[in-house]
Amino acid sequence: MFKEVLLAVDLHHESSWKKALPVAIEYVRSSGGTLHLLNVIPDYGMAIVDQYFPEDYKKELEEKTLAALEAFEKDHLPDDIQYGSIVAEGTVYNEIIEMAKEINADVIVVASGHDGIKDYLIGHNASRVVRHAPCSVTVVR
Numbered sequence: 001m002f003k004e005v006l007l008a009v010d011l012h013h014e015s016s017w018k019k020a021l022p023v024a025i026e027y028v029r030s031s032g033g034t035l036h037l038l039n040v041i042p043d044y045g046m047a048i049v050d051q052y053f054p055e056d057y058k059k060e061l062e063e064k065t066l067a068a069l070e071a072f073e074k075d076h077l078p079d080d081i082q083y084g085s086i087v088a089e090g091t092v093y094n095e096i097i098e099m100a101k102e103i104n105a106d107v108i109v110v111a112s113g114h115d116g117i118k119d120y121l122i123g124h125n126a127s128r129v130v131r132h133a134p135c136s137v138t139v140v141r
Contacts, residue, residue: 004034036103037084039088066085108133112126
């Protein structure tokens with residue numbers, strides 16, 4: 001069924017993974033595939049902003065994010081599935097779509113968005129992923 005499963009997580013927002021993670025795990029278990037956890041570090045939007053940060057800032061941030069993602073895996077993923085961590089930088093929906101292409105994902109699992117009045121709508125990132133993904137997308141409410 002779904003051999004390569006991509007799940008985008010925001011480690012600062014539990015709503016991005018709390019309900020979506022069990023769905024992704026079930027897909028992987030049923031197929032014997034691999035779960036790819038993706039955390040996207042937002043870019044600054046303008047290259048000129050980069051000059052105000054230390055030269056190795058991005059590399060340090062990526063390393064810290066990868067370590068946090070690996071700690072997340074130890075705390076939340078079962079031992080009976082294969083998984084890996086991916087850290088990307090850029091616009092969230094673009095990076096999800098590009099990574100899905102790169103790993104040849106069979107399905108992308110995303111949370112619908114933040115709670116509240118917007119609960120009746122699909123979130124901005126999830127909406128763009130659904131419209132432009134190269135594979136199936138499961139949106140978890």
